[in-house]
Amino acid sequence: xxxxxxxxxxxxxxxxxxxxxxxxxxxxxxxxxxxxxxxxxxxxxxxxxxxxxxxxxxxxxxxxxxxxxxxxxxxxxxxxxxxxxxxxxxxxxxxxxxxxxxxxxxxxxxxxxxxxxxxxxxxxxxxxxxxxxxxxxxxxxxxxxxxxxxxxxxxxxxxxxxxxxxxxxxxxxxxxxxxxxxxxxxxxxxxxxxxxxxxxxxxxxxxxxxxxxxxxxxxxxxxxxxxxxxxxxxxxxxxxxxxxxxxxxxxxxxxxxxxxxxxxxxxxxxxxxxxxxxxxxxxxxxxxxxxxxxxxxxxxxxxxxxxxxxxxxxxxxxxxxxxxxxxxxxxxxxxxxxxxxxxxxxxxxxxxxxxxxxxxxxxxxxxxxxxxxxxxxxxxxxxxxxxxxxxxxxxxxxxxxxxxxxxxxxxxxxxxxxxxxxxxxxxxxxxxxxxxxxxxxxxxxxxxxxxxxxxxxxxxxxxxxxxxxxxxxxxxxxxxxxxxxxxxxxxxxxxxxxxxxxxxxxxxxxxxxxxxxxxxxxxxxxxxxxxxxxxxxxxxxxxxxxxxxxxxxxxxxxxxxxxxxxxx
Numbered sequence: 001x002x003x004x005x006x007x008x009x010x011x012x013x014x015x016x017x018x019x020x021x022x023x024x025x026x027x028x029x030x031x032x033x034x035x036x037x038x039x040x041x042x043x044x045x046x047x048x049x050x051x052x053x054x055x056x057x058x059x060x061x062x063x064x065x066x067x068x069x070x071x072x073x074x075x076x077x078x079x080x081x082x083x084x085x086x087x088x089x090x091x092x093x094x095x096x097x098x099x100x101x102x103x104x105x106x107x108x109x110x111x112x113x114x115x116x117x118x119x120x121x122x123x124x125x126x127x128x129x130x131x132x133x134x135x136x137x138x139x140x141x142x143x144x145x146x147x148x149x150x151x152x153x154x155x156x157x158x159x160x161x162x163x164x165x166x167x168x169x170x171x172x173x174x175x176x177x178x179x180x181x182x183x184x185x186x187x188x189x190x191x192x193x194x195x196x197x198x199x200x201x202x203x204x205x206x207x208x209x210x211x212x213x214x215x216x217x218x219x220x221x222x223x224x225x226x227x228x229x230x231x232x233x234x235x236x237x238x239x240x241x242x243x244x245x246x247x248x249x250x251x252x253x254x255x256x257x258x259x260x261x262x263x264x265x266x267x268x269x270x271x272x273x274x275x276x277x278x279x280x281x282x283x284x285x286x287x288x289x290x291x292x293x294x295x296x297x298x299x300x301x302x303x304x305x306x307x308x309x310x311x312x313x314x315x316x317x318x319x320x321x322x323x324x325x326x327x328x329x330x331x332x333x334x335x336x337x338x339x340x341x342x343x344x345x346x347x348x349x350x351x352x353x354x355x356x357x358x359x360x361x362x363x364x365x366x367x368x369x370x371x372x373x374x375x376x377x378x379x380x381x382x383x384x385x386x387x388x389x390x391x392x393x394x395x396x397x398x399x400x401x402x403x404x405x406x407x408x409x410x411x412x413x414x415x416x417x418x419x420x421x422x423x424x425x426x427x428x429x430x431x432x433x434x435x436x437x438x439x440x441x442x443x444x445x446x447x448x449x450x451x452x453x454x455x456x457x458x459x460x461x462x463x464x465x466x467x468x469x470x471x472x473x474x475x476x477x478x479x480x481x482x483x484x485x486x487x488x489x490x491x492x493x494x495x496x497x498x499x500x501x502x503x504x505x506x507x508x509x510x511x512x513x514x515x516x517x518x519x520x521x522x523x524x525x526x527x528x529x530x531x532x533x534x535x536x537x538x539x540x541x542x543x544x545x546x547x548x549x550x551x552x553x554x555x556x557x558x559x560x561x562x563x564x565x566x567x568x
Contacts, residue, residue, distance in 0.1 A: 012044050012067060012115060014039065016067070017039045017042075017044070017067070017117055018032075018035060018036060018039055020065055020067060020090060020117065021035045021038060021039060021065065021117070022035055023090060023305075024065060024090065024092060024305075025137055025301050025302055025305045026092060026134055026137045026138070027134070028133065028301055028305075029131055029133045029134070030127065030131055030134065034127070034130070034131075038119060038123055038127065039117075041120070041123055042117050042118055042119045042120070042123070043117070043118045044067070044115060044116070044117055044118075045115070045116045045117075045118050046113070046114070046115050046116075047069075047110040047113070047114050047115075047116065048110065048113055049110055049111065049112045049113055050109060050110065050111075051109070051110050052107065052108065052109050052110075053071065053094075053108035053109065053110065053116070054094070054104050054107070054108050055104065055107055056075060056076070056104050056105065056106055056107050057103050057104060058103070058104045059102060059103065059104075060094060060096040060097040060099070060102040060103060060104055060121070061097065061102075061120065061121050062094060062097060062118040062119060062120055062121065063092060063093075063094045063095065063097050063098075063118075063119045063121075063124055064092065064093055064094045064108075064116045064117065064118055064119070065090070065091075065092050065116065065117040065119070066087050066088065066089055066090065066091050066092075066093070066114065066115075066116055067089070067114075067115040067116060067117055068089055068114060068115045069089075069110060069111070069112050069113055069114025069115060070086065070087070070088060070110070070111040070112050070114060071086065071087035071091075071093060071108055071109070071110055071111065071114060071116075072085075072086050072087070072108070072109055072111050073085045073086070073087070073093060073106040073107070073108055073145075074106060074107050074109070075105075075106050075107065075149065076107065082152070084106050084145070084148050084149055085145070085148055085161060085162050086111075086159070086160075086161045087161065088159075088161055088236065090309070091161060091163075092141070093108060094108070095138055095141040095142045095145060096142065096145075097121050097124060098121075098124055098125070098128060098135070098138050098142075099142055102121075105145060105146070105149065106145070106149070124138075133297075133298065136295050136298045137298055137301070137302075139295075140164060140166065140295060140298055140299070140302070143165075143166055144162060144163070144164050144165045144166065147165045147166065147231070148162060148165060151165075151231070153233075155252070155513055155514075155516070155517045156235065157237070157520075157521060157524065160235050160236060160237050161235060161236045162233060162234070162235050163234050163235060163236065163302055163305075163306055164232070164233065164234040164299060164302045164303075165231055165232070165233045165234075166231070166232060166293060166294070166299075167227065167228065167230060167231060167232075168227060168230065168276075168291060168292040168293065169274065169276035169292050169293065169294045170294075171270075171274055171276065171292075172227065172276075172292045173223075173224060173227045176220075176223035176224070176226070176227055177220045177223055177224055179220075179223070180216040180217070180219035180220040180223065181216065181220060183216055183219075184212055184213060184215075184216030184217075187212045187216075188209055188212060188213070191205050191208050191209050191212065192205070222246070225246055226245055226246075229242075229243070229244035229245070229246070230242065230243050230244070232279075232290040232293060232299075234299075234302055234303055234306060235306070236257075236306050236309070236310070237256065237257060237310070237524060238254045238255060238256050238257055238520070239254065239255050239257065239260070239281060239288060239290075239303060240252060240253070240254040241253045241254070241288065241289075241290070247485050247488065248483075248484070248485075249481060249482060249483055249484075249488075250481070250482040250487075250488055250493070251479060251480060251481040251482070251493075252479065252480055252513060252516060253288065253477065253478075253479035254477065254478050254479070254516070254520065255281065255283055255288045255476065255477045255478075256475065256476075256520075256523065256524075256527075257306055257307050257310045257311075258310055258311065258527070259283045259284070259475070259476045259477070260281050260282070260283060260303075260307055261282050261283060261284065262281070262282045263279065263280070263281050263282075263300055263303055263304055263307065264279075264280045264282070265277050265278065265279060265280065265296050265297065265300055266278040266280055267296060271292070271296070275294060275295055275296070276292050276293060276294050276295070276296060277292070277293070277296035278290065278291050278292065278293075278296070279293060279296060279299050279300055279303065281303065283476045283477065284476055284500065285476045285477060285498045285500065285501065286477070286498070288477065358510070361381040362380075362381060362510050365378070365381050365384065366378075367379075367380065367381065367509075367510050368510065373450065373451050374448055374449070374450050375448065375449045375518065376446050376447070376448050377446065377447045377448075377449075377506060377509045377510070377515060378442070378443070378445070378446045378447075378509075379442065379445060379492075379507060379508040379509065380490065380492035380508050380509065380510045381510075382486060382490050382492060382508070383442065383492075383508045384439070384442050387438045387439075387441065387442050388435055388438045388439055388442070390434075391431050391432075391434035391435035391438055392431075392435055394427070394430075394431035394434070395428055395431035395432055395435055398424050398425075398427040398428035398431055399428060401424050402421055402424040402425060402428060405417045405420065405421075437461055440461040441460065441461055444457070444458075444459040444460070444461065444465075445457065445458050445459065447506045447509065449472075449518060449519060449522055450472075451472075451522065451525075451526065452471060452472060452473075452526070453469045453470060453471055453472060454469070454470055454472060454497060454499075454504060454519065455467065455468070455469045456468045456469075456504055456505075456506070468502075468504065470497075470499040470500075470502065470504060471499070472519070472522050472523050472526055473523070473526055473527065473530070474499045474500060475497060475498070475499055475519070475523050476498045476499060476500070477496075477497075477498040478495065478496070478497055478498075478516050478519055478520055478523075479495070479496040479498075479516070480493055480494065480495045480496070480512035480513055480515065480516045481493050481494055481496070481512070482512065487508075491510065491511055492508050492509060492510050492511070492512065493508070493509070493512035494506065494507050494508060494509070494512065495509060495512050495515050495516050495519070497519065
C-alpha cells in the first residue's frame with residue numbers, strides 16, 4: 001500500500017500514528033478499532049520548510065494532523081501576510097473539509113520540515129456520521145478559525161496557538177434582546193390603557209410611546225453589542241475571558257493552564273435542552289468561568305486536552321543524553337552561572353525588541369522605562385494632570401493677577417500695589433510648592449517587572465514608603481480593566497495580578513493590555529527556563545549515574561594478574 005511506502009520512507013511507526021490520533025480531542029470518543037481503521041486509510045506526507053500544504057480558496061479534500069514540525073495558517077492581503085494561527089505537534093487543521101463550502105479559508109505553510117497525517121474527506125464523513133462528538137469538535141474548530149480571521153489577537157505570543165474561541169450560546173442573545181421587547185410591550189400596553197382612561201392625552205401618549213420604543217430598542221441593541229464583544233479563548237498556554245462594554249469597560253482576564261486545579265461543568269434544565277452550560281475552572285485563588293457556551297462537554301474536552309498536554313509535556317529542547325554524558329566524562333559541564341547569564345541576556349533582548357508604541361506625553365514623562373532586564377511603569381499622564389491641575393491653575397492665576405496691575409488688566413490700579421503683589425507672590429510660591437509635591441507624589445508611585453518578581457512601590461514625599469514584591473512564578477490570574485470612558489479614550493487602566501491570597505494592582509498604567517501581555521510573557525519565559533534547566537539537570541544526573549556505574553564496574557572487574565592467580 002502507498003501508506004506503508006510513506007511509513008517506511010519517513011520512519012513513522014504505526015503505533016505513533018495511532019497514539020497521535022487517540023490523544024487528539026477529535027477522536028476522544030472514537031473506539032480504538034475505528035482509530036486504527038482511520039490510520040490505515042490515511043497518508044503520511046512530508047513537507048519541507050516554507051513549502052505550502054494548501055492554498056487559500058483551494059478545494060478542501062483532507063484534514064491534517066501534525067506529527068512533527070510546525071505549521072502556520074495565514075492570509076495574504078496586498079502582498080502582506082497576516083498570521084491567523086499556528087499548529088504544533090498533535091494539533092489538527094484543515095477543518096473546512098466538512099464545511100458546506102469546502103474551500104480553504106487560509107494558506108497553510110510548513111515553518112520547518114514537517115510530517116503530516118492526511119485524512120481523506122470520505123473517512124471524516126463516515127466518522128462524523130458514526131460519532132456526533134467528532135462533528136461537534138469540527139464545528140467548534142471551524143467557528144474558531146472564522147473568529148480568528150475576523151478578530152485579530154495581537155496580545156498572543158509568537159508560539160501560542162488558539163484552540164478555541166467563541167461567544168455565549170445564541171439563545172442567550174435571543175433572551176437579552178427579548179427582555180427589552182417584553183418591557184416595551186408591557187409599557188406600551190400600559191400607555192394605551194392610560195390614554196383610553198383619559199389619564200394621558202393623545203399627544204402625551206404618543207410621546208410616551210415613542211420614548212419607550214426608542215429606549216427599549218436602544219437597550220436591545222446595547223445588549224446585542226454586549227453579547228458580540230464577549231469572547232472565551234483557550235490557547236496552548238492559558239484560558240482567557242475577553243469582555244468589552246461600549247463606553248464603559250474593556251477587560252481581559254486570563255489564567256495560565258498550569259494554575260488550574262480542576263475543571264467542572266454547570267448546566268441548567270434549559271442548558272441541557274439546548275446543549276449549553278458553564279465551564280468552571282478552579283484555581284488556588286478562585287474561579288474563572290466560561291458562561292453559557294455551546295457544547296459545554298466539547299469545550300471541557302478542549303480545555304482538558306491543553307491542560308494535560310501542558311502538565312505532562314516534555315521539553316522539545318531536552319539536552320541530548322549522549323552529549324551530556326560526553327561532556328560530563330570530559331569535565332566540560334556548563335557552569336550554572338553561564339546558563340543563567342544566557343537566559344537573562346535572551347530575556348533582555350526579547351524585552352527590548354518588543355514593540356511598544358507610546359504617545360507623545362507618555363514618552364515625554366517616561367511612563368515606561370526599560371533598564372536592563374527590568375521594566376518600570378508609572379501611572380498614566382491623565383492621572384498626573386488630574387493630580388496637578390489645581391496647583392497648576394492656582395500658580396497660573398496667581399501669576400496673572402500678579403501682572404494684572406502693571407498691564408492694566410481687570411481694571412486694577414497701578415499705584416499702591418506692593419502689598420497686593422507680595423500676597424500674590426506668596427500665593428504663587430505656595431502653589432508652586434504644592435505643584436512640586438503633587439508631581440513628586442505621582443513620580444514616587446511606580447511598578448516594576450523583573451525576570452523573577454513584580455514590585456509595587458508606593459511612597460509619599462517626605463513620608464513613609466511601602467514596597468510589595470511577589471515571585472512571578474506563583475501568578476494565578478492576570479486581569480486588566482479599562483473602567484470608564486476616559487480609560488477607553490486615553491488607553492489606560494488597572495492590571496490585577498492574583499498571587500496566592502494577595503492581589504497586586506498596577507493602577508492606571510498606560511496600555512494595560514500590553515502590560516498584562518508583558519507580565520504573562522515573563523511568567524511563561526520563567527516557566528520555560530525552569531523546565532529546560534530541570535531537563536538539563538535530569539540529563540546531567542543520568543550522566544553521573546552512568547559514570548558511577550562504569551567506574552564501579554571497572555573497579556570490580558579482575559585484572560589480568562588476578563585472573564592468572566585464580567587459574568593457578
